Amino acid sequence: MSQKEQPVRFLQLDPNMRIVEGSESPAAWYRPTEEPFHVAGFAWLRQDGRYRRLPTAPAWPVPAAVDALANCTAGGQIRFRTDSASLSVKVKLAGAADMYHMPATGQCGFDCYIGDFGEQRYLSTTRYDHRLKMYESVLFEKLDRQMRTVTLNFPLYQAVEEVLIGLDKDAQAAPPPAYDTDRKVIFYGTSITQGGCASRPGLAYPNILSRRFNREFLNFGFAGNGKGEPELARIIAEIPDPECLILDYEANCVSTELLQQTLPAFIAIYRERHPDTPILVISRITYAKDRFHAEMARHKAERKQVQLRAVEQRREQGDNNIYFFDGSDLLGESADECTVDGVHPTDLGFMRMADGLTPVLKRMLNG
Template sequence: MPDQPKPINAIKLDSNMSIKKNGDDSLKWLSPLEAPFQIAGFAWLDHEKKYRRLPSSPKDPLPPAVDALANCTAGGQIRFITNSSNLSIRVKLTGPADMYHMPATGQCGFDCYLGEPGNQHFLSTTSFDHLKSEYEALLYNWKTKREFCVTLNFPLYQGVEEVLIGVDEDAHIISAPQYASKNPIVIYGTSITQGGCATRPGMAYTNILSRSIPLEFINLGFSGSGRGEAEVARTVADIPNPALLVLDYEANSGTVEEIASTLPSFIRILRERHPIVPIIVISKIHYSGDRFYQDMLRLHEDRKEIQKTTVERLRSEGDRNIHFVDGFTLLGEEDAEECTVDGVHPTDLGFKRMAQSLEPIFRELLKEWL
């Protein structure tokens, strides 16, 4: 019997794939919950001191799935300036990586961008044992002091119980530049909004947009659970002084009759608290199955028509600050199916195209804030 091939361990064969450990015992470890660090993306952080996207005890009890997914830290960012020669991070997650179609780096990792808002550049992603729920990772080591504005993006599909930032003992930490306005952009939606299935956190479309639009982004995407419930709408409406509200939940909305019921109600609840804030309703992106399954395409076209006509009706009734965007156009016309992992969830390419398509629309509606 011929010898069986031995398992291939790429990590041993390629040093670029190895887990990079810090190896520096002299660092001081700081909590980003303390000044001068700034944390964005968690609207209730100041009150609860938790890395959670919705309140722990909302006025209206949340659907159980939404309540659980609110612990995923999608859209969260740590922002600061430091001259440390070494930047490391310690993370305690609520669980390990466990998704078959999304890299552990996107589900459970942090990634690091350097540069001022509008001029940020990707440097590194945490490397760690994906079977474990705690890790320490090196983000950079210059061997000499160099000052940078740092943005660290939180994991997309896992909760974070604790995070600590490791810097040189004598390094200084100062506040990152302020946003153009304190008014955030709030985006409610589905697994795609949450960032499934980006390879790393910075490639979720809300995070991509945050690098070109200097405002705080609050990501309220709930995987499989963006259903437009009234109790969720009331909780979203509690976020004070938004600059822009975005509804991107068609993919989870159910039947045509269900979205015809939930969408006007969701908008009405938002309008009760925010009567003139711009609202964008985005229909679902193109799925690969839309080309081959006629029933699927018909459902998507019918739900899109509900969203479009709802917006048109509200505009005709005097709400000139509500707008519709056809999600089928966001990935491009020719090869949209090449932009997903599984026919549904975008790759990094898909998220990049979504962000590029949405940026001019967002900018036009945010002119008074930018």
């Protein structure tokens, strides 16, 4: 092969793309499930001991696809304070990155934010060989020795079997600052809710919102399988101390009739356990094809009306803590430029979704 035909090795040519597999300084390794670390986003972690979004043995049967997707760790976070000058992670995944339209950094990586609530700033994302199921990666090193709050966001589209936190051997570790409340913000929805196709975990829209509201967020987005089954309503209703429930699953309803059946039933089941918890129903975002396919646009309009009517009927019956939000304009006028594939948002799309929902969520949580 001639010199001209040699493949370009970008990871060697650009130092900012090189994989850093281990810190120069020795590390002490910690399990985040042990004190003083705090793991958020997994309602049954203490019960089952797994980074999983549903219980391992739910009281109600769930579809096989939902059961498999529950192992994806979307919405999980590790929080702590440390004065360590370096931080690394050792990660064991259930599988390697395998998505054609979503970066390995979003599917299988962790990213790192520094700062207390209201001051969190993104610092880094794990760098590793995306063909591997086990990796070690440096998230930062050679920082000044001072106490700082760290938040690590779990991968969005892969199961994490184990993660270890590496700090300097002489570093201190302390609990993170407390949330404003123990009450939880709960999302139920689709692949978009789960975070497809954010380039890194912190840019899924529920994770963006979690940096704007000092609460624990729980992500029950199930790619292609957020269909509003009553069993899921019952399982989610088991979670104590909800502050609000956001339903964003229209995109996975295969028909208007299915949405008409499932949405009122889902809400009614949840209301049995939580009669006063605020509920927000969101219609789906605009897809690129909506402007070119009249039938798609018609279905979208029909399903928006189904959701609006379901909310209005509940309010007419005296439920004043349920609300509807039209998701059609969340991506703005250039909606078709905010997705990877015409459906799943880019980071820009997710930021626009979070920006549009922030004032609504603020009114619900402070009302």
